[in-house]
Amino acid sequence: MTLGPDAAPAPEDDVPVPCLASAPSWRELGISMPMPALADEEGPRVDPGLPPVVDAHVHLFPDRVFEAVWRWFDQHGWPIRYKLHTPHVLSFLLSRGVERVVALHYAHKAGMARALNAYVAEVAKAEPRVIGLATVFPGEPGAVDILEEAFALGLKGVKLHCHVQCFSPDAPQLHELYEACARAGRPLVMHAGREPASPRYPCDPYTLCAAERVERVLTDHPTLKLCVPHLGADEFDAYARLLERHDTLWLDTTMAVGGYFPVPLPRQVLEVRPERILYGTDFPNIPYAWDREFKALVDLKPAEDALAGVLGGNALTLYGVDRC
Template structure:
């Protein structure tokens, strides 16, 4: 991709959904903003907080994503470009940020990965991940270059990139991550879905397909965002069975969607749960997810792990 061309207007957003709905239920207009109160910074006395799900893109890609959200998803409360995203979170007490992006067409990944590597060099508190489009020519080389540039893993998105998690094109990506000992964050849950994606995500995504990946690639460290929404019970069982699986909380605990994950999902293997937000593409306060998490009173040790330690173990091995 020639960066001067900017992104296509058809770039879908990470969560371009109109909510979790029952089968056959009609989807309405974009969801509303909550206009809830936000805190000035993180509460005092917390252990180090790592937001393990923050999106960073070049300006024109961000702006295309926001236009998509405005039309199909929800009002974005924080339309901030990368420097402002990092200043916002870090100045409010967030210790580290795991930064994610994704390529929606061939030829885009190298440009995005170069951008992310530059962000990481400028701000060492950012743990930047690479991306690639599964099946594109030179995918393994693209990832090798990104890892050599200091990126800490890979982000893929089944909904945006239109692939099933167990598709053959993924095997070279999984193998490359396993060889390099780099984790992979894969949006492979069925929700939030949208009729405005270019594929039927319920036909592509399922916990059963993710389990095939875990079985076929036992050396791959795989993180599924949004607690695997909406198959929460199935992902709790996968956590029990597989030592190469992690989940992040992104938007699943905030009370924005009508379905609440069972507490058991956080307690079955709490060392495999990461706190994440989806900042800046939120329709509510930046700290809403964290406040809801703290209200569960999971205990100091579990909270310390979920809020930061588990992410550092996964992405930095420390």
């Protein structure tokens, strides 16, 4: 299974705006995939003395799609430590003290989204601790209808992936999707950072993705609630500045704070507006212990209210749901 479309839309040749990045790119630092697995020790569960935990970045797919994703990652990304199908993903995390999970998925080609959305909606209906999100393939026929049908099924937001689906955040075919999310009040989670980037993606994430492209989206769609995973890796400084300027932007911590990639901890982006940061993991598609990112965040010893927000409260606020 290829994780990109057969024919990728070309990014728009818009008038460039000044680049916001100020640090060397991961490519310039020589960081590339595939990456190795780690044999780090995993904890038995979340410390019950800590604030409630919501993992805002968990992937759920039907079995065959999961297995195809794992084959791809094993060859081109990193070895998957937890090859668990959906029921076992949920039992693993919930039994270890994670209070809720935000379930993400993506369609790698046109025609997949309706079935994937129905699958996640059924999972969320059966397990109320799952906050299910929808997906769609940008530019496919009836894309807005697909989202509106997914919202009617109870899905709480949308997940898109620039690398896999091969689009730029500010490409024309995205505007109708942004408008649909804004009308419905549904947040959009979009992997719009350049990293982590595999050379086996069907398009170059460095061509598609840039912080200034995301800023165009935030400016053109001022009521859209947008969450960018991985703290916007690798343009951490640029995303810190975007957080300062835009009240409709959130970031999640997925794979960006546990020290897996050999770059300094991006403390500035974590600290500039902690109420806009969500804890996330990429579970089960990770090459290290399930609680590595969680431990790293706790070890930073942020203020009590900031920690409570990052670990769970901010995600519940973003998706408009109550604690279990």
